[in-house]
Amino acid sequence: MCKPTVISREGDICVTHCVNCKIVNVxxxxxxxxxxxxxxxxxxxxxxxxxxxxxxxxHPDGTEIVVLASPFPDISLCFTRVEWHEFFSALSQAAYMQQIYKMVHH
Ligand SMILES: [Zn+2]
Incomplete structure (x- = not known):
């Protein structure tokens, strides 16, 4: 059964994982x-x-952005400075939480 757990949250970004499916959703x-x-x-x-x-x-509207190639063909990710900070901060918190889960599950 799929039991996703929230492993980090930052601004509009939320990272969940499911230990059964071994997937991570951002x-x-x-x-x-x-x-x-x-x-x-x-x-x-x-x-x-x-x-x-x-x-x-x-960005066409003049905002400073960074465009990052995503792991998915033809889809790029586009970040403002704030979104960039939130995204990577959520990801590193998620990676940290996964280390914790790994220790707990072994
Ligand atoms: Zn699952």
Missing amino acids: WNRSVLMTFSVEQFHAFINATRQLEFDDYIEY
């Missing part, structure tokens, strides 16, 4: 990203060192 208002546990950690490792200021582009 939710925001309009996007739901689904990862296997391995994909999730690979994504965190690949994005860990990225600095918002190094990748600034401009």
Whole structure:
């Protein structure tokens, strides 16, 4: 049975995982990203060192944004500075919580 647990929440971002399916969902208002546990950690490792200021582009409305290729073909993720902070802070909290769960379940 699927029993998703909230493992972190930051602003509009919420990360849940299900220990039975071994999947991680990253939710925001309009996007739901689904990862296997391995994909999730690979994504965190690949994005860990990225600095918002190094990748600034401009949204058509003039807002400073960073566009990140997603693990999904033809879908890119677009972040304002605040969203960027919330997203990666939620992800690193989620990774930390998964370490805790791992210790508890072994
Ligand atoms: Zn499940």
